[in-house]
Amino acid sequence: MVHISDGVLAEWLWGGGWAVTAIILAYALSKMKTEDVPRLSVITAAVFVSSLIHLSIGPTSVHFILNGFAGVMLGILAYPCIFVALVLQCFLFGHGGVTTIGINTVNMGVPALVAYLIFRAGTGLDIRPETKSVASLFGAIAGGVGVVLALLFLAVELITTGEEFIETTVLVMSTHVPIIAVEAIFTGVIVGFIATVEPELFGKK
Amino acid sequence: MISEIDRYASLSSPIHRWDPRFRLVSIFTLIFSVVLLYNLQLVIIGMIFAVILTCTSKIPFSFVLARMKLVFIFVIPFFIIIPFTIIGTGVEIASFSGITLSYRGIEYVLFAAMIVLKALTAVMLIFPMIGTSRMDITIKALEGLHLPNKLVQMFAFTYRYIFVLDDEFMRTDRALAARGFKKRGNMYTLTTVSKAIAMLFVKSYERADRVFYAMRSKGYTGTIATLHEFHARKQDWVNTAVVIGFALLLQVAATSDTFIATRGFI
Amino acid sequence: MTDKATKAAIHVHNLNYAYPDGTVALEQVSFEIQKGESIALVGPNGAGKSTLILHLNGILHSNKSRGAVKILGEPIDPKKVHKMPRKIGIVFQDPDDMLFMPLLFDDVAFGPINLGFAKTEVNRRVKESLERVGLAGYETRVSHHLSGGEKKRAAIATVLSMNPEIIAMDEPTANLDPKSRAELIEILKGLKNEGKTLIIITHDVNAIPELAERVIVLNKTVVADGTTREVFADTEMLLAAGLEVPTIMQFFEVLQAFGYPCDVLPLSLEDAVRNLTQTIENGSGHVHLHIHKHTHSEVNSSRNKHQHHR
């Protein structure tokens, strides 16, 4: 689980998380048009709902994280979506923490932006049914990178907070290795699917 | 099915009657205050206050505990892992194939307990904070607190469409099962579920267009105006003073020598 | 005032539209609807009916559509869609698309608030509209917990509360049980009697005679436009457009073959009962049905001409 609960991290970390989130959020909101609101909300709802789906792989049960995918589809606007989804996850289910919403958004949102940049560099956003395999490939890379970076952020944050978290970090990382693969495959498939079915969605930003 | 945090919003209690804008700010502050504590006794005092607030709100404890069960699953690994180490020093308890597992000591157990209690307190406080008014009123309160309008709208619509899409996905899930699909831990399952989710996204985009059309044809110009107005009464200020006062008191106490901070062990 | 009164409610001239993916949905669509008329807009799946009504308040538009649509005498300005609800209200096919607010009250109040009405007026309109559709007292219900039929009526209330002069509805009776359907038809009849201009998209040919005095058949372009009776008389055109004649009308054609004297075929059941009563009364209390030498061939050809079989 990439959400960090309350009370774990050092306060300068989660405080800094709020600051970073506030800045990126303000920027993204300024880029966002009011007519984007319904679409972004529906997509946020879709991300929220799909992240409730659990797949059992071996002894563990994983669920989709979808930050890379959100980045690929929405670019910078993925950031407010992830923020809203995390707030609702926290309030509706108690996932993650309240004070850590800021840092959790950084952990998911910044990798989403990186995933977008990778996807854009790889495909030039020229997505058609004919370029489906390229889109799929970079979708998979973006999806994988989204999770890897999120985990990396998490690891660094835990370890800087205190040495006693090293074991926890190792455990969290190791249970998430399958998720990297799952998320990469998932994002690849879904990007390929959309390239076949409704390629113009990639242009809608 | 997504369960609803506001199931008990129609009860009547002092917390329910508290102006949601004040309630949000006050309890939010309290959560931060508790999380900032690094002393087990103070955290326990904070937790007791959270329990009192929750009881005052009349939200059944069984409902609260059902949610906290989930939190336990997230934070319990800390409790299990932190007291033990494979790298540092401590009392050796097991050794297998070259790895030595040691027990760090009681301080570490207390430290882990503090983390877990803080996390639980924060989650428990969510119930009196937003479980005491309907979600839509809570979202309106965010607007009353001058959060950016676009963000508030995103909360409102996302909340509404979570239920629509959850239904939609449930139907797809049933359609999968009705055609002999069984989730297993294999590639076929993963790609199939991925495609089903992809379809959910494609349909969501279309739904988004239609919703936007519907809003526009009802005169929407970019801001959602509602009739709901909040009026702060004296009691709202009193409640706020009590809760924020308590939050501040915790912080003041934390600076005193009586409550020594345990900030980790380096 | 007199000038405005003479203006058509809806005037569409050479409207074309293609979706961004290239699908041509509308081609040279032209028609005019007068104030107070009630029109059924019919056509096969994919004919462009939904696309057309989204043009009526400027939600969908393109360079090619500039000036093609006039509402109450004024060309539509796509930048002023938010000013349109006073003139025209649209009820979408899927009520879930129209009920996006947390509570039913907010959904029904959404339009009037945007139109700038004061709080008491908004409250009055919400109450009245909900009563109108038989949902009085549902103000604090959550939309996603309503039944299918209730959602449909709620969606109509959200438009009624804006009190537009023209109301366009996309398949209002679809998915309703017969009782809800009958109730909805009553609501629509009430609107019609009140003098609202109505455009109703429907696949339910048996409901048309009760609701509309005029039918426009769309299949990318306008294939037919006339009184309900005229349009239903052109079986060939209807068949080509994938449509059908009301059951009762088909049956009276058969009755004619058996010598039932009837110049104007009844379209609805109520119509038929009236027709029967009158015909028999005019026939001095009697009517003779009999088999003449052409009866069988007439019956067969009448039945065949309505068949859709592949």
Place this chain on the structure above:
Amino acid sequence: MTDKATKAAIHVHNLNYAYPDGTVALEQVSFEIQKGESIALVGPNGAGKSTLILHLNGILHSNKSRGAVKILGEPIDPKKVHKMPRKIGIVFQDPDDMLFMPLLFDDVAFGPINLGFAKTEVNRRVKESLERVGLAGYETRVSHHLSGGEKKRAAIATVLSMNPEIIAMDEPTANLDPKSRAELIEILKGLKNEGKTLIIITHDVNAIPELAERVIVLNKTVVADGTTREVFADTEMLLAAGLEVPTIMQFFEVLQAFGYPCDVLPLSLEDAVRNLTQTIENGSGHVHLHIHKHTHSEVNSSRNKHQHHR
């Protein structure tokens, strides 16, 4: 074999179900359907029809439903839902829910692949099912871009490809234009003639006589169960359940008041044409319609008893 042949296709005994939020959807539902029967399942919005058919393959189940449903003689095991499609296939109301693959081929092949068939057999089945519903050659079309009527037929093909013995369909004709509706009814008739057991949920009372020989009326519990004729004869029960009698049947009741001799009211248009022809032939080529002293009151009471007005 003989043993299995005597077993009911569907046996439901005292089935209860409440949704997790407490809504009671089914209460003591019991009925039995024999192999080869075709049944219409009707009832008002929210009656629990969709909930019921989701119990027929175990997708929905609860502690209280254990053992309440038997398919082809065997109780349903909710853990083996994925084994059920060989026995029973369900066509959902909204075809969009059933079409979740990029290409139509993948969608139709999905079931057979899950059932473990070899590639050639899968291909054969896809081809055959698409032909069956009139979509031959559509294999490489994007499902999502099909028209409403095509999607509906595609959804049926995805079930036909699993060749189940029983097929349950949730409102197959909803939202279709008259032509697509007529074509769909032909497809359903074909399945019926092939000996499939059919359960069809519908609000379209005029289509029932063509499709089903038996009608089950559900309103949380089974309110009526009998031949189509028996059920349609009980106007009071139908009205209470928010339902309606076919138009033609209502009209023949009026004809009776005018002295039309007819013991069994026709249910469908085709039925009516036959009835008329025979009655007149039996009346040595003539039938007399006339107004007798009870005609008007009979007509009125007949019309009133079918009215749904609030």
